[in-house]
Amino acid sequence: MTRVFSGVKPTGHLTLGNYLGAMRRWAEVDQYRADALFCVVDLHALTVDHAPARVRRLSRQAATLLLASGLDPERCTLFVQSHVDEHARLSYLLECVATDGEMRRMIQYKEKAAREQRRGGSVRLSLLTYPVLMAADILAYRTDEVPVGDDQTQHVELARDLAVRFNHRYGHTFTVPRATSPAVAARVMNLQDPASKMGKSEDTGPGIVYLLDEPDVVRKKVMRAVTDSGREVVYDRESRPGVANLLEILAACSGGNPEELAGVYESYGALKKDAAEAVVEVLRPVQQRHRELCADPGYVEGVLREGARRAREMARPVVDAAYRAIGLLPAGAGEGAAEEAVALNAAR
Numbered sequence: 001m002t003r004v005f006s007g008v009k010p011t012g013h014l015t016l017g018n019y020l021g022a023m024r025r026w027a028e029v030d031q032y033r034a035d036a037l038f039c040v041v042d043l044h045a046l047t048v049d050h051a052p053a054r055v056r057r058l059s060r061q062a063a064t065l066l067l068a069s070g071l072d073p074e075r076c077t078l079f080v081q082s083h084v085d086e087h088a089r090l091s092y093l094l095e096c097v098a099t100d101g102e103m104r105r106m107i108q109y110k111e112k113a114a115r116e117q118r119r120g121g122s123v124r125l126s127l128l129t130y131p132v133l134m135a136a137d138i139l140a141y142r143t144d145e146v147p148v149g150d151d152q153t154q155h156v157e158l159a160r161d162l163a164v165r166f167n168h169r170y171g172h173t174f175t176v177p178r179a180t181s182p183a184v185a186a187r188v189m190n191l192q193d194p195a196s197k198m199g200k201s202e203d204t205g206p207g208i209v210y211l212l213d214e215p216d217v218v219r220k221k222v223m224r225a226v227t228d229s230g231r232e233v234v235y236d237r238e239s240r241p242g243v244a245n246l247l248e249i250l251a252a253c254s255g256g257n258p259e260e261l262a263g264v265y266e267s268y269g270a271l272k273k274d275a276a277e278a279v280v281e282v283l284r285p286v287q288q289r290h291r292e293l294c295a296d297p298g299y300v301e302g303v304l305r306e307g308a309r310r311a312r313e314m315a316r317p318v319v320d321a322a323y324r325a326i327g328l329l330p331a332g333a334g335e336g337a338a339e340e341a342v343a344l345n346a347a348r
Contacts, residue, residue, distance in 0.1 A: 003175075004030050005143040007039035007081065010058035011048070014065050016209040016279060017188035017198035019286070020252040021149045027070030030147060036076040037141055037311060038066060043081050043088070044134070047127040048116065064300050065211055068289035077314075079307030081137065086315035090136035093322055094162050095129060097169070102161070103128050107154055135159035140315040142175040149187050151197060153179045170325040173318070188249060191225035194241035212287060215280045222246075222276035227268045235262040243268065246275045253278035 006026065008018060030036045042059045059080060071078055081087050103109065109131070113123045138146055138159045146156045156179035163174040190196045192207030199208070206221050213221070227242040235258045237244045247258040250271070254261075265271040293300055324330060 002034040002144045004034040004036040004145045007041040009044045013210045023069045031076040041081045073303045077310045079311045083308035084311045086319040090319045091133040094132045139174045143177045189245040194245045219276040233265040235259045250275040253282045
C-alpha cells in the first residue's frame with residue numbers, strides 16, 4: 001500500500017489555508033487510500049524565537065484540530081514529531097549527506113532569514129538546516145507520497161535528492177518520495193494581500209481566516225477582502241489575484257470550478273457574500289468537533305501516545321538500517337566483541 005506522510009508546524013493558529021490546502025484532503029482522501037501518517041512537527045517550531053508554553057499549547061491545539069477535521073486514528077497514524085526520536089537521529093545522518101549550498105538555496109530559508117534580520121534578530125543555525133530535518137521526517141517512514149502546498153515542493157525535492165544520494169553512496173536504504181498537491185486551493189492567499197500566502201505564523205491580521213474564528217469574524221474578514229480594479233468577475237490569477245483568490249476559496253468550499261463560478265457573478269459583493277457563507281459552513285463541523293475534543297483532553301493524549309508508538313515501530317528499523325549503512329557501529333556490538341575475546345582467552 002502507498003505510504004503518505006505530511007505534517008503541520010505549530011508556529012501559529014491553523015488557518016483556512018491549512019484546511020483547504022491540506023487537512024481536508026488528508027481526512028477525506030489520503031487516510032482512506034493509503035497507509036497515512038500525519039505529524040505535528042513541533043521541532044520545526046524551534047527554528048525561530050518562540051515561547052515554550054506557546055509551542056506546547058499550539059501543538060496540542062493542532063493535534064486536536066487535525067482530529068476535528070476528520071482524521072481517524074483507526075485509519076491513520078497521528079503523532080507529535082518530538083515524541084519519536086528517530087526524526088532527530090536520522091536528521092544528523094542526512095546533514096552528513098546534504099551540502100551547505102543546497103541549504104542556502106532553499107527559498108524559505110532566504111525569506112525567513114531576511115525577515116529575522118529585518119526584525120533585528122539573529123538567524124539560528126536550525127533555520128538553515130531544518131529542511132534536512134523535514135527530509136528525515138519523510139524518509140524515516142519510507143514514504144511514497146508527500147501531500148504539500150506548492151510552496152513546500154522544494155523541500156520534497158531535497159528529500160528526493162538526499163534519498164538518491166544516500167542510496168547511491170551507502171546502498172539502497174530509502175524510498176524516493178514524490179510530492180502531490182490538490183488541483184484547487186493548493187495555496188490559499190491572504191485576503192488583504194493576495195500576493196502572499198495565508199500563513200499561520202502571523203498572529204493577527206484581517207486577511208487571515210483561522211479555523212477557530214467565530215462565524216461573524218469570518219464573514220467580516222471575507223467581506224473586507226481586497227479585490228481588483230474593474231468590476232467584472234473574472235478568474236485570472238495574474239491580473240485579478242484578489243478575485244481569483246475568492247473564486248478559488250469558494251470553489252474549494254463548494255466543490256465548484258473557479259472559472260465556471262466566475263461566470264455566475266456580476267459583482268464583487270455577491271461573490272464575497274457567497275464565499276463568506278461557504279467558509280462559515282465548511283468550518284462549522286470542524287469547530288463543533290473541536291469543542292467536543294477539548295472537553296475530553298484524555299482522548300487526544302491517548303491518540304498521540306498510541307500514534308507515537310506506531311510511528312516508532314515504523315521508523316526505527318529504517319533509521320537503524322541507515323546507521324548501519326553509513327558505517328556506524330551497531331549498539332551492543334562492542335559488548336559482543338568483548339564477550340567473544342573473553343571466550344577465546346578461556347579456550348586457550
